[in-house]
Amino acid sequence: MMQARDVMSRPVVTVTPATTAADAARLLCAHGFTALPVVEGDGLVGIVTEADLIDDPGGSLHPRPGRHEAASSELLVRDVMSAPVRSLTKTADVADTAAMMVRDRIRSLPVVDGGRVIGIVTRRDLLRAGLAHIDQDLADEISRQLAQVDTPNRWRVTVEDGVADIEDYGSDVEDRERAARLAAEVPGVAAVRARHQTPDPF
Structure with missing residues (x-):
């Protein structure tokens, strides 16, 4: 059985609630991610995604209706992050994880071990794992033919x-x-x- 720790991306890039939304957006762009776990101390407190940071077609970074207003003119991650956030254990079954992500339209899930974020599983990670599995199946079949x-x-x-x-x-x-x-x-x-x-x- 393939587990979350076998496919997760690591080391994981995280932000804190006090990180500016602009800095979070820069990290997403720089690393090609779609989401960043939000941590406070050692604990996972939320996740900030592309959708959280894009408020309108112009891509401006300001609080959504119903979110906490920023105390200053600079928007912080705490103002836009999604919380609470679902997470995985490192031994979570990949097949079950894939089914949940498709069913619930989730693009990224942090992986937590002992309360600490140790990685993140994305749809791209699952696709990569699936392709690796297909390649191994092909190699096995070729060996049988040879x-x-x-x-x-x-x-x-x-x-x-x-x-x-x-x-x-x-x-x-x-x-x-x-x-x-x-x-x-x-x-x-x-x-x-x-x-x-x-x-x-x-």
């Missing part, structure tokens, strides 16, 4: 973004070409690279 050509210890198969890389520790070129054809026929494989690999003398 068993038709020769014993499994002859081949080393890896797949990244649908591109299969076959290292052949044998010397028969025709076998290698057949292996490449079999790999290319596996649904989901975008391209195949097959090359001779000299066995490690040790």
